[in-house]
Amino acid sequence: MDKKLSKEELLDLIESLNPKIKKSLKNTNYQDRNDLEQEIKLKIIESYEKIAAIEAPNFEEFLAEFLTKQKQ
Amino acid sequence: MNQLTSHFFSHSLEFLQQQYSSFFAQPIIQLFLQNPEHLKIFTETLDSPSSHNIDHLNETFKIFYYRAKVYKYMCSLIYFFSVDFDKRARKQRERYRMVLDATPRDTGGLIDRIGTLDVQLEKMGELNELASHISDEEMAKALKKLTAKQNLVLTMIFSYGLSNKEIAAYFQESPQNISSIRKQALKKLRKHYMDEVYVRKEKSHCG
Structure with missing residues (x-):
């Protein structure tokens, strides 16, 4: 199983985040909203490399970090 | 570990x-x-x-x-x-205002226009009335039901993109009041739509 996000999955994710995007459009004028929507989606796609480079710990690493923190 | x-x-x-x-x-x-x-x-x-x-x-x-x-x-x-x-958009608008009637030599033109905003606002209702943007018949009817002030406020909001604060400054009222006028007006429009258009559609579907 590939843990990194494929480009298709990214598009799906953007689709599922659509309500969030729509909500954020309220931060700007009526006239600029369509521009903003497009630019947000573009920005997300542009940052694909960054998103793919996000590192996540596995369960043991996460647990070990928690346990060592607790000991201190 | x-x-x-x-x-x-x-x-x-x-x-x-x-x-x-x-x-x-x-x-x-x-x-x-x-x-x-x-x-x-x-x-x-x-x-x-x-x-x-x-x-x-x-x-x-x-x-x-x-x-x-x-x-x-x-x-x-x-x-x-x-x-x-x-x-960014705000900054852009602040820096590059659209000035249509100034000639390049007319350096005093900009400063002359400051303070004349209210005059433009006076004409707002007539120049760019909401009804002139609307092709839907029912919507036009609904708009006629609004009071003059509600109509003006909606025009200012939707045609000119003014904020509650700016409109409040024009009417010398509180922004909260403008907000509630807007809310009332939209409610009225929605109600008209619900009552007239949807009910009729439903009827025609059933019949």
Whole structure:
């Protein structure tokens, strides 16, 4: 199983985040909203490399970090 | 590191939840275990902590955590980008105002126009009335039902993109009042639409 996000999955994710995007459009004028929507989606796609480079710990690493923190 | 975690896996779920309550209180763990499939993997690993099971749990958790991080990343990106975008657009508008009737030599032109905004506002209702943008018959009817002030406020908001604050300054009222006028007006429009258009449509469907 590939843990990194494929480009298709990214598009799906953007689709599922659509309500969030729509909500954020309220931060700007009526006239600029369509521009903003497009630019947000573009920005997300542009940052694909960054998103793919996000590192996540596995369960043991996460647990070990928690346990060592607790000991201190 | 492995000792630490293998000790953890040698207990039962109930014991762990008592012993490490703050571990299970973490949102990421809670969300992870909310999924029945994940919970099953977790309990299976506790029942028989073989390296295969642990690996499976590790991998599942990693994917889950990665997804959560991506999601969070994108949500913040969307929010901060939209705020930033608005800032940039505002700046742009401030710096490059659209001046249509100034000749290049007319340097005094800009300063002359400052303070004449109110005059333009006076004409607003006539020049760019909302009704002139609307092709829908029912909507035009609904707009006629509004009071003159409601109409003007809506025009200012939607045709000119003024903020509540700016409109309030024009009427010398509070922004809250403008907000409520706008709300009332929209409610009226919606009600007209609901009463007239949808009811009729429903009727025609039934008949």
